[in-house]
Amino acid sequence: MKLPVYMDYQATTPVDPRVLDAMLPFFREEFGNAASRSHPFGWKAEEAVEKARAQIAALIGASPKEIVFTSGSTEAINLALKGVAEMYAERGKHLITSEAEHKAVLDTCKRLEKLGYEVTYVAPDRTGRVSREQVAGALRPDTILVALIWANNEVGTLNPIREIGELCHQKGVLFFTDGTQAVGKIPVDVEADHVDLLCLSGHKIYGPKGIGCLYVRRKSPRVRLVAQMDGGGHERGMRSGTLNVPGIVGLGKACEICQQEMASETRRSKELRSRFKERVLSELDFVAFNGNKEHHLPGNLNLSFSFVEGESLIMGISDVAVSSGSACTSASLEPSHVLRSMGVGDDLAHSSIRFGFGRFTTPEEVDWAADQVIAAVKRLRAMSPLYEMAQEGIDIASVNWQAGH
Numbered sequence: 001m002k003l004p005v006y007m008d009y010q011a012t013t014p015v016d017p018r019v020l021d022a023m024l025p026f027f028r029e030e031f032g033n034a035a036s037r038s039h040p041f042g043w044k045a046e047e048a049v050e051k052a053r054a055q056i057a058a059l060i061g062a063s064p065k066e067i068v069f070t071s072g073s074t075e076a077i078n079l080a081l082k083g084v085a086e087m088y089a090e091r092g093k094h095l096i097t098s099e100a101e102h103k104a105v106l107d108t109c110k111r112l113e114k115l116g117y118e119v120t121y122v123a124p125d126r127t128g129r130v131s132r133e134q135v136a137g138a139l140r141p142d143t144i145l146v147a148l149i150w151a152n153n154e155v156g157t158l159n160p161i162r163e164i165g166e167l168c169h170q171k172g173v174l175f176f177t178d179g180t181q182a183v184g185k186i187p188v189d190v191e192a193d194h195v196d197l198l199c200l201s202g203h204k205i206y207g208p209k210g211i212g213c214l215y216v217r218r219k220s221p222r223v224r225l226v227a228q229m230d231g232g233g234h235e236r237g238m239r240s241g242t243l244n245v246p247g248i249v250g251l252g253k254a255c256e257i258c259q260q261e262m263a264s265e266t267r268r269s270k271e272l273r274s275r276f277k278e279r280v281l282s283e284l285d286f287v288a289f290n291g292n293k294e295h296h297l298p299g300n301l302n303l304s305f306s307f308v309e310g311e312s313l314i315m316g317i318s319d320v321a322v323s324s325g326s327a328c329t330s331a332s333l334e335p336s337h338v339l340r341s342m343g344v345g346d347d348l349a350h351s352s353i354r355f356g357f358g359r360f361t362t363p364e365e366v367d368w369a370a371d372q373v374i375a376a377v378k379r380l381r382a383m384s385p386l387y388e389m390a391q392e393g394i395d396i397a398s399v400n401w402q403a404g405h
Contacts, residue, residue, distance in 0.1 A: 004319040005365045009299055009356030010153050010181060011323055015250070016206035016359065022253040023208065026246040034243045035234060045245045052252025059255040060179070060198065060215060061189035068214045068235045069248055073180040074104040076199035076214035079239060080176045081108045083225030084145050084197070085117055088174075092142030093117045096135060099341035100124045100157075101149050102178055106337075109147075127292035128157035128342050135164050145174045150182035150198075154338040154354055155291035156300025158186065165194025174223060180204055180212075184258030185266065185297060190215055196223050202247065206359060207254030211247030214238075265359060269299035272357040272366050277301055279370040284377055286390060290339060290352055299357040304348040307387035308380045313353060316376035320369045323354050 006014070026048060034049045036042025053064040070076040085095065097109055099121045109119045120138045124130050135146055146168050151158050161177055168175035176197040182188060183198075184205035190198060201212035216238065217223045231240025258265075281287055286306035305313060310324035324336070335349035344352070353373075357366070381387040386396055 001362070001364050001368060004321050005369050006321045007355050007357065007361070007365075007369055008321045008323050009358035009361070010156075010204075010297075010354060011356070012203045012209065013206045013358055014360060015208055016254065016257060018257060019207055019250045019253045023246045023250040026249050030245075032245070034245055035232065045243075048245060048249050049243055052248045052255075055252035055256045055259075056200075056213060057215075059188070059259045060183060060200075061191050062215050063218065065236075066190075066215050066218050068216055068238045069243060070199075070212050070214055070239055071210055071244075072203070072212035073102075073178065073199040073201040075239075076201075076212055077102075077104045077178060078108050079214055079225060079228050080197045080199065080216075081105070081112065081145070081147060082228055083238070084174055084176070084223070085112050085115075086226035087224050088144040092140075092144045094120070094140050094143045095145045095147060096120045096122065096138045096143060097147045098122045098124055098130045098149070098159075100128055100130075100152055100338045101147070102153055102180070103337075105147055105149070105178055123341055124157075126343050127295075128152050128155045128290070128338065129292050129295060130159050130164070132160060132163040132167050136167055139167075139171055139173065143171075143173050145176060147176040147178070149178040150188070151179075151186065151297045151300075152291075152338060153181050154336055155302045155342070156181075156297035157292040158182070158295040158297065160295075161195065162193045165196075168196075169194045172221075174221070181297060181300075184255065184262065185269075185299065187262070190217070196221065202251040202254055205254045205258050208247050208250045211244050211251045213251070266298045269357050269361075272361055272363065273299060273301050273355075275363065276355060276357070276366045276370050277303075279367065280373055283374045286387070288348055290342070290344060299361075301355040301357070302352055303355070304344070304352040305377050306348065306351060307384045307390065308351050308377055310351050310353055312380055313351070313373075313376055316380060317369075317372045320372050322356075324352060 030044050032041030032045035034045040053067045056067050057064045113119055122130050122134045148159050150161050165175045174196045177195050179198045180201050183200040196217045198215040203209040225238055227238050229240050234240050288304040290302040335346050339349040
């Protein structure tokens with residue numbers, strides 16, 4: 001077993017060797033520009049891009065023509081939200097999202113608010129889930145878009161996308177879902193799930209970083225966007241810029257592998273997660289599970305360890321790569337906005353750690369990491385007078401702390 005052990009699969013994934021093998025020729029002999037239509041180098045590149053489009057579309061139940069390549073999910077989110085807002089501004093200027101979204105959605109919504117749009121932020125329940133009823137209650141005659149995350153990147157909770165998509169279609173409102181954590185890990189079918197726009201990113205599914213795409217529905221309804229990047233009119237005019245051919249080939253191959261191996265991979269991830277969780281819970285008390293037990297991503301586990309600071313715990317298990325909060329925001333010491341939106345108190349939010357299990361995680365690594373966590377928590381709690389009081393059955397919330405005279 002090699003150290004450090006990687007357990008942050010929601011932040012990023014290693015590139016699958018099969019994906020790398022598919023990409024390598026496009027750095028060397030097949031180096032053409034997919035927009036060069038006058039010679040075989042360009043034709044080869046274009047052919048590879050179209051094959052990848054088909055592989056991606058097959059994974060999510062779309063048509064290849066509905067796939068627009070971007071640099072990743074953040075760009076796809078910006079294109080979807082800003083592109084729809086601008087295109088349909090005359091119909092209305094109201095959007096609905098949730099407080100538990102990824103920062104890429106929340107910050108894009110903040111930008112739209114500065115431009116005169118109104119955004120309703122729905123609060124999820126204690127497990128991180130938003131209901132169809134909540135969205136129905138927030139809909140207005142001037143609502144043009146509902147934007148909801150499919151699988152939460154921090155706590156792994158799955159939203160009822162199909163029910164909410166159906167509601168949006170009944171009301172004639174466009175529905176965007178951030179599928180970054182969901183695609184490739186759980187079944188996604190944009191037709192059956194009534195999704196109009198969906199983003200995904202290569203590096204969450206064992207593909208390369210810096211490549212992703214936006215699915216844009218072409219019929220019933222046909223979704224139209226205002227491009228946010230102008231240039232040569234690439235990607236049906238929605239996203240100009242020379243295509244990242246090796247990255248696109250890698251994303252296509254990654255999607256193909258996910259489609260073929262999803263069932264066995266899901267089973268394996270769940271087993272590893274249960275193994276880790278049971279080992280930790282058998283040795284430690286005062287551990288809280290964050291998320292929804294029933295509707296949950298297979299490889300995600302978010303736990304709060306009372307009476308332990310999350311950052312101290314991460315330093316205490318330096319040979320286990322995990323994160324507190326979301327990778328894109330973990331540089332700040334604010335408690336996770338996702339856990340806050342779920343009503344988790346600051347003390348528990350500050351003690352939360354996200355563990356990610358994936359394709360290359362081994363049972364041996366799981367056992368070793370669990371032992372490291374158990375030892376570190378015990379060590380840190382040994383220094384905590386609060387933990388001692390809790391063990392004695394004292395309700396810490398009710399203690400009247402008075403300064404001594």
